[in-house]
Amino acid sequence: MTRSAGSGAPCDAAGAGARGALRLHARNAARASTTPATIAQRHLAPDGGIGAPACRILAEQAMDVLLPEPHTPGLHTLALDRFLFGTAHSTTVECMRSSDPAPTALDRHLGRVFGDNDPTGFGSGWVAGVGSLLGGALGFFAVLCFHFPQLLTAPVLRSRYPVPLLRGALQAVLIASVLLGLFNVARRRRKVLGLTGIFLAVAAMALGGAAVPLPDSVDTKFGLGVEWFAINLLVLALVFVPLERALPHRREQRVFRPEWTTDGAHFLISHLLVQAFSWAALFPSRLVRDTLIPARDFALLGSLPLPVQFLAVLALADLTQYWIHRCFHRLPFLWRLHAVHHSSMAMDWLAGSRMHPLDALATRAGVMTVVVLAGASPSAVALYLAFVSFHAVFIHANFGAGLEWLDPCLVTPRYHHFHHATETEAIDKNFAVHLPVLDRMFGTQFLPETRWPRAYGVSDGPVARTYLAQIIDPFRK
Numbered sequence: 001m002t003r004s005a006g007s008g009a010p011c012d013a014a015g016a017g018a019r020g021a022l023r024l025h026a027r028n029a030a031r032a033s034t035t036p037a038t039i040a041q042r043h044l045a046p047d048g049g050i051g052a053p054a055c056r057i058l059a060e061q062a063m064d065v066l067l068p069e070p071h072t073p074g075l076h077t078l079a080l081d082r083f084l085f086g087t088a089h090s091t092t093v094e095c096m097r098s099s100d101p102a103p104t105a106l107d108r109h110l111g112r113v114f115g116d117n118d119p120t121g122f123g124s125g126w127v128a129g130v131g132s133l134l135g136g137a138l139g140f141f142a143v144l145c146f147h148f149p150q151l152l153t154a155p156v157l158r159s160r161y162p163v164p165l166l167r168g169a170l171q172a173v174l175i176a177s178v179l180l181g182l183f184n185v186a187r188r189r190r191k192v193l194g195l196t197g198i199f200l201a202v203a204a205m206a207l208g209g210a211a212v213p214l215p216d217s218v219d220t221k222f223g224l225g226v227e228w229f230a231i232n233l234l235v236l237a238l239v240f241v242p243l244e245r246a247l248p249h250r251r252e253q254r255v256f257r258p259e260w261t262t263d264g265a266h267f268l269i270s271h272l273l274v275q276a277f278s279w280a281a282l283f284p285s286r287l288v289r290d291t292l293i294p295a296r297d298f299a300l301l302g303s304l305p306l307p308v309q310f311l312a313v314l315a316l317a318d319l320t321q322y323w324i325h326r327c328f329h330r331l332p333f334l335w336r337l338h339a340v341h342h343s344s345m346a347m348d349w350l351a352g353s354r355m356h357p358l359d360a361l362a363t364r365a366g367v368m369t370v371v372v373l374a375g376a377s378p379s380a381v382a383l384y385l386a387f388v389s390f391h392a393v394f395i396h397a398n399f400g401a402g403l404e405w406l407d408p409c410l411v412t413p414r415y416h417h418f419h420h421a422t423e424t425e426a427i428d429k430n431f432a433v434h435l436p437v438l439d440r441m442f443g444t445q446f447l448p449e450t451r452w453p454r455a456y457g458v459s460d461g462p463v464a465r466t467y468l469a470q471i472i473d474p475f476r477k
């Protein structure tokens, strides 16, 4: 599937038409030279290593699985070329975005309630106010989780938490919220951030704070993952906001950039529904393991040392993810779902949360089925999941530190940003999310030496900008 300018971006129609005509001309010229020899030459790995022949065999086998309907050899070759070399769905008009999109209605509403026109630099009280509000809100939700664990915490995670550590963290967050709130109140003319943060923190303390007792056991089968949301938001914000402020790729991009509320809604809902997502994502692997294959056949990876298992799981998972990801780019309905992820026009640690639930579910279910079938131990799977939950956020971050030395072996922010880029050469490239070697093997790598993409987004019709519309719209087109 092709991508270019961001949805809703200002675009000079005449200029776009001229560029589109040029691009179509280039595509037609490329199609005219698609003999087997030129195709092979075009897709050989630049280093002369594993290239088109080996990859083509792998890809043919993958196609047999992915597109199993009856076909003649000719049709098979045509379908394979379309799948591999991206000649399908190709009438893109390219237009470069000149500025970030306008804020959504919810962005503007929250800006009116909590924002002001005063400076936001360090020491101005702005950062303290945001920290106070965030800490107060998360602390308040955490105390509610201690009061109502049967409703607000996820059964799949309950027994795994280090509760004494969480109580200590909650106490620290509540105290910090009050102190930061006081600093905000002292430094800023508009004090709504600090006062709200203090109010929420004091309310949480009045409800028992970190000392609320927990029942000996909680037996509900379904509960919202409020605690999962609060823990993840706190940890990720504490890690990535300072990282992005200290070493940004785009220095002018703010934390609360346009559409941040849309990505925040994706983050919130996907964490609240962690129980249902986990169940659905693991269902196919459980089905296969419990019904189709005898238990004794599951020992392929489990006997290896944990570090080796982890690397094997990482490679298997990314290989599986790679082909599922390519399907989402090539098949029209799947692309409508996946376009939601690509519609972010500003990349940062929160942008990676923007993903249609069915997109996330299909990928996780496929990956987990392969990992379970390979016989990985629970420890190796847990290690892999911990790595993914950090790395998937990292590769979307607005983090501009020089990591070129890492590019050959691990996907970096610059590498994945090119997967989201609008420029012609980057379209349908960089499908791997952990191991760049996969893109080198299958001829889909695009990584200029040092520069970053100029713009991000999609072009196949505008993508909705609010959460609910992004969930529903793929089924209406």
Ligand SMILES: [Zn+2]
Pocket (backbone or CB within 6 Å): 325, 329, 338, 342, 419
């Ligand atoms: Zn993609």
Ligand SMILES: [Zn+2]
Pocket (backbone or CB within 6 Å): 341, 352, 396, 416, 419, 420
């Ligand atoms: Zn992405």
